[in-house]
Amino acid sequence: MDNVRIVEEALEGLIQCLSCSGEHAWCSSCAVKAHQHNPFHNLQLWNHKFYESTTLWDQGYIVYLGHGGRPCPHFQQQSNPPPWSDLGAMEDVFGHGEGDTIYETQLGLSNLVIVHSTGVYSHHVSWCQCPGVEMDRHLHLLKARLFPTSITRPQSAFTFDVLDNFLIDALECKTSAMSFYQKLCRFTNNAFPHKIPDRYRELMRVSRIWRDLMNRICFGFGHETDRSPGPGDLALYCPASNWWIKLVGYVVDGNFTAQHMKMKTPKDDVSLADGKGYMVTEGPYDTHITESIEEKEKSSCSNHCAVNAANVQRSNLRATGVGATACARHGCFVPHAIVDFQKGECALIIYDVACQWSIHFRKRVDQSYHLSLPPSIKILPAIGKFHLSAHKLICFARFSLNFITGAGHIDGEILETLWAPFNKISPTARSMTLSHRKKVLDDHMRDSNWKKLVGIGKSPLLRNGNFD
Structure with missing residues (x-):
């Protein structure tokens, strides 16, 4: 009679899914069958008193890899249940030791921790057992x-x-990797999130590789092409830059909130796309900065508070901020034109663009091995209307945008509006490695330009495609 009662309970619809739409009541085998292609759903099991969390792992679900979700022809079904089949609650599922087992050696089975948008899961995985594929598990995944x-x-x-x-x-939300993974842990087990496997470091590493691969694919460098990306090739530019025939305007400004701390072991830093986006290539820029420091000239004009604050000696900082170049009309970041400010007066040299660089710009370009400028370009220096008040009175007549033919009605301060979202990620990026920080800044600048790109054709006179 006991065996009959156990069979009847097994056939009862005691399992419900919180992720599926509608009302469901499945037995164990039906729940596994219904979720054959939905392995990341959250199940609950009725224990005749209340619903408790259960997993597809508990119900005998197996992920088959290498044959379109079907068992490998060389896979031999085990005659005895695996040693972890009697595990119960969610916190116990993650309690077993990871690594090879006797069943992995004999039957090609192992357990795999899989992180999904709805939580962290552990599944039985049946690897392909065909001859010669032992080293291709990452490709099957x-x-x-x-x-x-x-x-x-x-x-x-x-x-x-x-x-x-x-x-x-x-x-969009400026979420750090730690906060994002903690959210996934709470999705998985809100009562005991500390019992979920810690994959924070893996998320940091994999997400960097993922972003780089996606960028290369989007820009045509991800499908075994013979051409490698050059400086700025993984960056979007202003789509309207060719519309303005008479005058192309660029603004240069600094953000002293985007600081970067010194790394303990810089030799361990690995760059995936140095200089391929908006940040400049590190080696040539360091050489150029070293040459600029030796020939630096003190500014006698600008007295901006942000510059003065950045010039304070800060021994723990590798960079006191960033300097960016953007389209003056639409605020699109210019590829391969974003630099790190060095400590002390190096920031002042780069920041005081109109008074110092406008006078000595071509001289600096001619003397630098890493800079070039077409001889036909005519440079008209100007100062943004906000920063102009921090200069001497004589600068108003020389560098005011009001007196430059073709400048139009622009204030030259559009970068200030772009710094606002960057200030939200600066605390997170401050302690990253150099390569990781540059990648994060590149991603946010690319996303900013993407929003400009998809929205630049909208007219304020049109709403939903109709005139109102």
Whole structure:
């Protein structure tokens, strides 16, 4: 009679899914069958008193890799249940030791921690057992839209969906990697989030690789092309730059909130796309800055408070801020034209553009090995209307935008509006490695230009495609 009662309970609809639409009541086998292609749903099991969390892992779900979601022809079904089949609650699912087991050796089964947008999951994985594919497990994961955290014997993976979600969260909400992963842990188990496997460091590493791959694909460098991206090739530019025939305006401004701390082990830093976006290439810029320091000239005009504050000696900082160049009319960042401010008066040299660089600009270009300028270009220096008040009275007649033919009605301060969202990510980027910080800044500048690109054709006279 006991065996009959156990079979009847197994056939009862005791399992419901919180992620599926509508009302459902499944038995164990039906729940697994219904979620064959939805392995990241949240299930609950009725224990005759209340619903408690359960997982597809508990119900015997297996992820098959290498044959379109079907078992490998060389896979041999186990006759005995795996040693972790009696695990119960969610917190116990993640309590078992990771690594190879006797079942992985004999049957091609292992457990894999998978991070998805709805939480952190652990699944049985059946690897392809065909001859000669032992080293291709990471490729099977990629074909299943799972990004492995390592190439050899991967034990964790991130879904493409969660990597896209993290990127959008970072760009729109300025969410840090730590906050994003803690959110996933609470989605998984809000009562005991500390029992969820820690994959924060893996998220940091994988997300950097993911962003670089997506950028290369978007710009045509991700499909085994013979051409590699050059300086600024992974950056969007102002789409209206060719519309203005008479005068093209650019603004240069500094942000002293975007500081960067010195790294403890800079030799361990690895760059994936140095100088391919908006930040300049590190080596030539360092050489140029060294030459500029030796020939620096003190400004006798500008007395801006932000510059004075940046000139204070700060021994723990590698950079006191960033200097950017953008389109004066539309506020699009210029590719390969964003630099780090060095400590002391180096920031002042770069920041005091109109009074110092307008006078000695061509001289500096001619003397630098890394700079070039077409001889036909005529440079008209100007100062933004906000910064002009910090200069001497004589600068008003020489550099005011009101007196420059073709400048139009612009204030020359559009970069100030672009710094506002950057100030939200500066605390997070402050302690990153140099390469990671440059990548993060590149991503946010690219996203800013993308929003300008998709919205530049909208007319204020049109609403929903009709005149109102």
